Amino acid sequence: DIQMTQSPSSLSASVGDRVTITCRTSQSISSYLNWYQQKPGKAPEILILGATTLQSGVPSRFSGSGSGTDYTLTISSLQPDDYATYFCQETYTTLFTFGPGTKVEVK
Amino acid sequence: QVQLVQSGAELKKPGASVRVSCKTSGYTFTGYKIYWVRRAPGQGLECMGWINPNSGGASYAQSFQGRITMARDTAKTTVYLDMRDLTSDDTAVYFCARALYAASEYFDYWGQGTQVTVSS
Numbered sequence: 001d002i003q004m005t006q007s008p009s010s011l012s013a014s015v016g017d018r019v020t021i022t023c024r025t026s027q028s029i030s031s032y033l034n035w036y037q038q039k040p041g042k043a044p045e046i047l048i049l050g051a052t053t054l055q056s057g058v059p060s061r062f063s064g065s066g067s068g069t070d071y072t073l074t075i076s077s078l079q080p081d082d083y084a085t086y087f088c089q090e091t092y093t094t095l096f097t098f099g100p101g102t103k104v105e106v107k
Numbered sequence: 108q109v110q111l112v113q114s115g116a117e118l119k120k121p122g123a124s125v126r127v128s129c130k131t132s133g134y135t136f137t138g139y140k141i142y143w144v145r146r147a148p149g150q151g152l153e154c155m156g157w158i159n160p161n162s163g164g165a166s167y168a169q170s171f172q173g174r175i176t177m178a179r180d181t182a183k184t185t186v187y188l189d190m191r192d193l194t195s196d197d198t199a200v201y202f203c204a205r206a207l208y209a210a211s212e213y214f215d216y217w218g219q220g221t222q223v224t225v226s227s
Contacts, residue, residue, distance in 0.1 A: 034213045036152075043202055043217035044152065050210025087152055091212045095168060096142065098152040 002026050002090055004099040012107040019075040021102045023088035028068045032092040035064055035073045038101075039084045047086075048073065078104070109133040111141075111203055113218040119225050124191040127221045129203035136184040137161040140206040142214060143177065143188045147199040157206065158186055193225045 003026035013019050023033065031051040036044035046055045048064035051071055061076045075082055083106055088099040114128040129141065143155040156167035158177040165177040176189040186203060201221045204214035 032211045034211055036214075038146075038152075041220075043204075043220055044214070045217075046213050046215060049213045053210040055215075089152075089213075094166060096154040096212075098144075098154065100151045 001095060002029065002093055002097055004088060004090060004097050006086075006088060006099040006102050008102060009100065010103040010105060012105050013078050014107045015078055015080060017078045017107075019078050019082075019104060021073045021086055023066075023071045023073070023099050025069045025071075025090055029090045029092035031067055032090055033064075033066065033071045034089045034091060035062075036087045036089065037082075037084045038087065044087065075104075109205070109216045111205065111216055111218040113201075113203060113221045116222040117224070119193050119223065120227055121194055121225055123193050123225075124189065125193060125223055127188045127190075127201050127203075127223065128185055129187070129218050130183070130185045131205070132184060134205075136179075136181060141177075141179075141186045142204045142206055143175075144202045144204055144214075145199040146202070147196070150199075153199075155188070160186060190223075193223075195225050197223060198225050199223060 005024045007022050033051045035048040038044040047058050047062050052064045063074045065072050085101045085103045087101050110132045112130045117125050119125050137160050140157045140159050142157045145153050155171050158165040160179045179186045203218040205216045207215045
């Protein structure tokens with residue numbers, strides 16, 4: 001099974017800050033990596049698919065990069081609506097394993 | 108518009124079984140796999156498996172094999188998750204999600220979630 005790690009597990013940031021979240025996999029997943037945002041009491045929402053493709057309708061302040069085993073989600077200028085938990089997900093295997101999540105909180 | 112609407116919250120005793128339903132609409136039911144994902148309190152998202160509504164074939168994560176069954180009713184465009192031998196570790200919010208392939212397979216539409224609580 002592929003092991004997924006995310007760092008940090010939580011962070012505190014202010015509106016306007018640049019935020020970077022990292023996802024690392026135990027083996028190469030060839031960019032089969034998605035990012036989701038989840039708010040309390042809600043279902044997750046897709047942000048980035050295939051490591052770098054911005055889902056239609058998602059603000060351009062979100063971007064994804066990476067390859068092999070190391071991937072990054074960047075929020076260029078944090079907005080009030082962005083306080084949430086972020087998960088990476090591999091779809092290289094049939095297990096579709098999620099990372100443990102990164103909670104973005106108000107500083 | 109695409110919608111996935113799940114059944115309501117459940118309270119079960121340890122050892123019991125539960126069925127969660129996911130009613131779909133707004134698209135061709137047989138054209139997309141449906142996954143089940145859960146999130147336990149203080150935990151991350153866990154993918155439980157998927158069902159192909161066209162064939163009825165399903166695949167389950169190893170940690171759930173022998174304890175869950177996924178089924179579908181094409182006339183009702185509904186998929187079901189059955190889980191038995193519940194323990195307190197199964198207390199979680201359960202989501203169904205539609206899978207779509209673009210640059211990567213991903214979940215584009217989700218149900219609203221069903222709270223399952225296992226307590227004596």
